[in-house]
Amino acid sequence: MRKIFGIILLFWGLAFVYFLQSTHTIAGKPLPPLGNFLNPYSGVWQNAEAPDSYGDIALNSSSVAQEVRIIFDERMVPHIYAENLKDALFAQGYVEAYHRLFQMDISTRSPAGRLSEVLGPNLLKYDKKQRRLGLSYAADNAVRSWQQFPDLLENVDAYTAGINYYIENLSPAHYPMEYKLLDFAPTAWNNRRCALLLKAMSQTLAGYEEDIEMSNAFKLLGKDDFKVVYPLYNPKDIPVIEGPYIPLKYKNINEAVVEELSIYLPKIGRPRSPEGVGSNNWAISGSKSETGNPLLANDPHLALSLPSTWYEIAITTPDFSAHGVTLLGMPGIMIGFNENIAWGETNVGHDVSDYYTVAWTDENRTSYMLDGKATKATLKIESYTVKGMKEVLDTVRYTAWGPIVDDSINLALRWLVHDEASTPEFMTFVSGMTCNTYDEYLEATGTFQAPAQNFIYADNHNEIGLRINGKLPIKTYGEGVMIGDGSSTKNGWQGFIPRNENPQERNPTRGYVSSSNQWSTSTEYPYFFNGNFEGYRGRMAHSVLSQDSTFSIADMKALQNSNYSIEAEEALGILLPLLDSSNLKQASLLSEWNFEYNADAKAPPLFDRWFAALEQMIWDEIFSETTIALPTPDTWVTINLMESSKDHPFYDIQATPYTENLKDLVNASFAAVILLPNATLGATKKAHIPHLTRLPAFSSDTIHIGGTKRALNAMQQTVGPSWRMIVALGENPEAYGMYPGGQSGNPASAYYMNKIDAWAKGEYDRIPLATQPESISSPIFKITISNEE
Template sequence: MALRTRRSWAGRLGRGLLWAVLLLLVAVLAVILWLKATSTPRVQGTVTLAGIEGPVTVTRDGWGVPHIRAGARDEDAMFALGFVHAQDRAWQMDFQRRVAQGRLSEVLGEAALPQDRFLRTWGFQRAAQSILPALSERSRRLIHAYTVGVNAGLAQGKLAPEFRILGYTPEPWTDVDSVSWSKLMAYDLGGNYDDEVLGTHVLKRLGARGLNEVLPPYPQGAPTILSRDELGLTGRATRAGGQTAVLPAATVQALRTHLAAARSLGLERVPGKGSNDWVIGGQRTASGKPILADDPHLALTSPMLWYLADVRGPTLHAIGATIPGLPGVVIGRNDRIAWGVTNVNPDVQDLYVEPEGAKLTERVEVIRVKGRPDVRLTVRQSAHGPIVSDVGAGEVGPRVALKWTALQPGDTTFDAFFGLNYAQNWQDFVTALERYVAPSQNFVYADVDGNTGYYAPGRVPIRRGWDGSLPVPGDGTREWQGFIPFARLPHTYNPADGLVVTANNKVVPGGYPFALGNIRNWSEPYRAERITSLLTAKSTGLTVDDVKRVQLDTVSLVWRDLKPFLLATRPGDDLSRQALTRLRGWDGNETTSSVEAAIFEAWLAQLQAMGQDELGGGTRINSLAVLNQLRADGDLCHDESEGRQDCAGELQASLKRTVGDLSARLGPDMGGWTYGRLHTVASDHRAFGGVKVLAWLFNHSTPTSGGTNTVNVARPDPGTMRQTHGPSYRQIIDLSDMNRSVYVGSLGQGGNPLGNHVSDQQALWASGAYLPMSTDERDWGRTRTLTLRPGR
């Protein structure tokens, strides 16, 4: 009887638990359906909106790309762009403006305080506020129309799930919000603040020789973007040195707090991060007209940074990549010209050690913190710029100020980008770029008449007697002497060889009369060398398909250079011996199915950490520095604590660590160590990417090919082997028939994780496929049209 009773209770408990689980699932499903219903934007029918003068149609194609058609005014087209940005990416836009404002703690809590301290100290929002008064009247009109469109989109009441999860409603958009993110892009793409901080630490610990070991100069004979002939150079190279300031360890550590805060926001310079673009003249193509390609390498996030759009008003006709929160097409084409960009990375930042008695001003920033009392932050500023050495920690030694072109007033970069959207020829293109300030970019150009060109605009300081690579005294002896005149910035028009290739490599050879950067400013030359080699393998007859193959190339020239040293390693165990046997026959192609790619990239990551015992955890050297160490049996290979005296010992020990780690993660059978099992793109959400109960909904991942310094850049993150940076957008523009051009983003148009287009481009992007970059509705697939009608 007792047994029967226990079984009865057990049965009831089991049924009760089952019902509880079912009820929980129903509740979760109900919440998801409610979130979807309340956050999915309207994309069909008709809405009446104040702020436009004539009707506008927004036709979304099969991938969610809006094709905007406004007949009355260009401002109406820009209004519609703001409207669709708000419909599809409102959370991203709000997050980005909060970053610019240093107001993350208001919604994310005290965990975001380090980021807000960094952002307020540098003063990104203050710099953004100075943009609007400097712009042309046309730019201000278009920006305001965009702002009104954003607010019309927000007023539709379809809040993104992030707003509901965090429990707040976005504030109305402003014209300053429409330009503020440009300052964070300038930080992400311009300057050498991090190199100056690392350089002063290296100089103190290892001396001048160590500086060249950790931050190697650009190699002699490596490719430059422009040749001496294209620049008309006859002089010899100039060298600059000058007095530098060595900082104490406590000050270096304080400066590194900024780097840590920026890194947590995805704003960082990592080895291999960069971009590719090139333009091919008609004499090299099958069609006889130019082909232009671009793929900017940035953080791969969810939502993706870019938003594809086709924007057409009476005179504004542009299609390409836009950034939600910013008006206009950033990269793309109109009916007559095409353009692409990569980072020049000139030295536009300097750290000044202010002397005692230097005049400083102060301001108090009040940071509101969710669930906590407000935090008051005192920010000091010298004549050079904000004091960046005492954020959040009080004064820790010498007062170090930052001078940077992007923080100075008078930034007219938006005039330049609007000018590109309207440009009809090379002269219009050049005239537009005269207004460009920051971040300096390598602009490649092509037009339907067959012309090609290149320009590197932006404010680049002139330094006399010093090179800007390290902190300098702020006593007035090391001041900027203006900026390089626009007409003397590197440029070429219709180059004789019909080819311009840029991959963040050095821009100019010796003899250029100005210093764009110091000898350590440029990315390693591997991508530029590989692109040029592939494009010149055929002297004529290049097609869009050929360009696709180059853009997607995953052969590692780093492996080519390191191969002799790595294969000479004496194995320390059986797994190491197996790994070396596999590597001996490898062609360096880093595909997802390659075991060798996994071994090589994991081993390279170990070697890039070889300086951490000398310089502290977190210090990583690039591939060129690794190569130089192995060639010269350099000091960084030595580790007294582990008894290693040379690079042979470092190679043996690092290979043993590598195969041990891969075995622990992937199992003892080396045949199963395929690259794609570890190397997956990490398109993680900025706010919820690390929250386990939400990450499954907001993060997106897929296996990817490519590696460190391959043309298709896909550097594995040390430790995880995941890809966090890479080609955030790809475009290939065919000037013989613009509608045969192609483009693709890294994830999808939508920002709503419950929407239809949140990640539908990721599989295309990872596999090397593209979307039609066409203004012809026959190429749009299944469409849905929303008509915006003017009202009061």
């Protein structure tokens, strides 16, 4: 009896161990294997990181030619000292993996469509969309074309080797805690994952299009009204590069052949760039600077996340010493400075993602008509290894235009991101950080393909410059606004704009260059382009920088943190005079407002609500069509319309028997929102920074912060300034920077989100350029990697 009881206990013991070794879902929440996760010797406790627990590390590797020293300064920023570039890049790969391995893994699994492999079937739908967009295909094309440059590719090889050196020497006990929680292990890095990261960046920054929505709108409104609601260009915009332009070399007067729809098209599942993500950069020459030397400022805005999007790093070899930030998974420094120059980028927003119709010739959709001939489609079978499921297969059809993103609609995607690289694009930010003059910088960054960026530059020879840098397709007028007719290759892009004809300027007489994602050029530019542009922030930057005065570093900081909204100023200038006297009394909050989107102000949420209600009424022809996918008219279109006309037919609300004018709508929309409870912007916004997994435990608390997408401080709820940098050029560059988060990717580290409070207050860290290891005053610890032979 005793023995039987013992065997029963043994059985229960084994069952309990099995339970603790397995993943479970309880109340809809997945649980990790609790035994693995909670034991003190290899579980999550091993990820504890006390601020005083860092000791020096000595390593050996045959991948470095000479000794490399990595010194982590008091802000946990690694300073790499190497004798040659390849050793430095090996160390860069190593430290990025050391701090951010999980982030690097997930951010390349996402474009690869391989999240369901580790996170389960819930992510399969997302993975399929990513593969159908062709991101994995694009990475394959990139890696294949990179083979044309074997010597240069050795730099990426060294970076990849550094990451893998870290992974190979990582015991399961020291896996980042997210791996333990999600129960999977890191896998080897390869150059393809570097390409995937570049493609993910393109998806975020050059994946915005509204072709289907625009085509539906064209069908709904007709040509004349379509032009009123969706004009291409805001005449008030101050473009990045105003010109003058080279004589017309390419005639863009031919109108694009667009497909006129017989039926409305449904929304298709395609992850796109978000709208309203803003970035700014500007450089002022010595003549406008209090220091007498150029100042350069750059604050890229992105969807914020923890671990932070950026990683701060310094790299020194006998040839250069550079400091700045990088995206995890790409060698080099994207935004930064060295002893002689400073550089940065904002997004351009040209539309390089167009849909074309496909006319299949057979029921099985294996061939389609192109240039009058039946043309075979390439069928690509995508295989998904889904956690907890059998292999899943999906067939994607590729046409000469590109992939069929959604089988329910016969549209093919022509996306620049799919193209092979004709230049060593992977070297852009490696070569860029080593330059000393603008000519060198232009040549080094001329390799960049996509997503096109406003590359800004300043140096200590008093040169400033800005180039719209990247591959830009040559389009006929209007091409890419709506769905194109895919029956003929003549209806597609006709090559690419020669890089020296990309809009650019160098040392303009006005003494500054500036970009804030606005329209790239004036209408005089000989090539047609359309895209996702935002004009208000650019106008704000110009209104300050064009003043006849000199600017200090403090002025640059104030400008980056400016919450002033030209949009609100313009809109209220029209709206308030139209309010009836009874409403006007209640509008004192707005009439006394200084148009600053400050966190403690109550006027901004009230204005936003009022304007949104008004837009719903003005564009009721659009918003009332809930079953058709339609684009939202731009804010500037609404404001310009209100300025130009007070009784436009669009003001008439279709659902009423009356004929309304603007005054009627202004008062009705105000009455609809004024009685709602009003809180401060900070309380309304509920800004926060989520972890990549969206787990609240790893995410920030709510941040009380101002800003709006139309102000230079374009802080929204979870989208905002991901890095702020200001560099005063000179004999010794004086630099300042800050980003929301911290250097470490470990949620248990004191350096995980230690900078969020300072960032939210608009503060900056001083960034010394430590050209010598001895100049780092209070290092936390150091890693030495020696050649093992």
